[in-house]
Amino acid sequence: xxxxxxxxxxxxxxxxxxxxxxxxxxxxxxxxxxxxxxxxxxxxxxxxxxxxxxxxxxxxxxxxxxxxxxxxxxxxxxxxxxxxxxxxxxxxxxxxxxxxxxxxxxxxxxxxxxxxxxxxxxxxxxxxxxxxxxxxxxxxxxxxxxxxxxxxxxxxxxxxxxxxxxxxxxxxxxxxxxxxxxxxxxx
Numbered sequence: 001x002x003x004x005x006x007x008x009x010x011x012x013x014x015x016x017x018x019x020x021x022x023x024x025x026x027x028x029x030x031x032x033x034x035x036x037x038x039x040x041x042x043x044x045x046x047x048x049x050x051x052x053x054x055x056x057x058x059x060x061x062x063x064x065x066x067x068x069x070x071x072x073x074x075x076x077x078x079x080x081x082x083x084x085x086x087x088x089x090x091x092x093x094x095x096x097x098x099x100x101x102x103x104x105x106x107x108x109x110x111x112x113x114x115x116x117x118x119x120x121x122x123x124x125x126x127x128x129x130x131x132x133x134x135x136x137x138x139x140x141x142x143x144x145x146x147x148x149x150x151x152x153x154x155x156x157x158x159x160x161x162x163x164x165x166x167x168x169x170x171x172x173x174x175x176x177x178x179x180x181x182x183x184x185x186x187x
Contacts, residue, residue, distance in 0.1 A: 005138045012152035021151035025118060028154040029111035032059060035158070035165045036103055043168045044103045053093065055164050058157050059106040060098035061089055066113040069150050073117065073143055076133040084133040084141060121147060
């Protein structure tokens with residue numbers, strides 16, 4: 001059963017409850033870089049199960065989502081009450097061949113876009129945080145709400161990347177340990 005818009009919002013915001021959305025967003029690129037450190041290109045393109053994205057796909061999605069975030073917030077700041085279009089992330093993943101993208105370049109693109117968006121948010125007057133757009137699937141979304149949603153979205157995907165990376169790193173060490181034990185038994 002597909003998740004409703006309200007369930008999605010609750011799940012995503014649940015990742016950042018009680019946290020500063022700007023601080024969470026500021027740490028995302030570093031967390032991604034740390035998680036993928038030492039992984040091979042093949043590992044970065046590995047799918048943990050059928051229908052689940054690889055690390056390469058998740059990070060490419062985050063970079064494209066940051067373009068969306070910047071555009072939506074700028075649109076709302078310039079035209080309070082404007083309509084916000086949704087996008088189909090799976091169509092984008094296929095059309096833009098996320099799994100073929102270089103992960104380190106995707107992280108760098110994400111980092112630059114995020115720094116730019118955070119700089120914009122830090123300079124907003126307090127009253128502008130209440131400006132809103134009407135998302136066609138989720139309803140009214142203020143700048144403050146969008147900042148929390150993107151922080152939660154980050155956390156959701158960073159946790160996925162970290163879990164996949166941990167699994168891959170653990171699995172890549174297992175054969176080496178087994179080989180080492182076999183060699184020691186022969187001595």
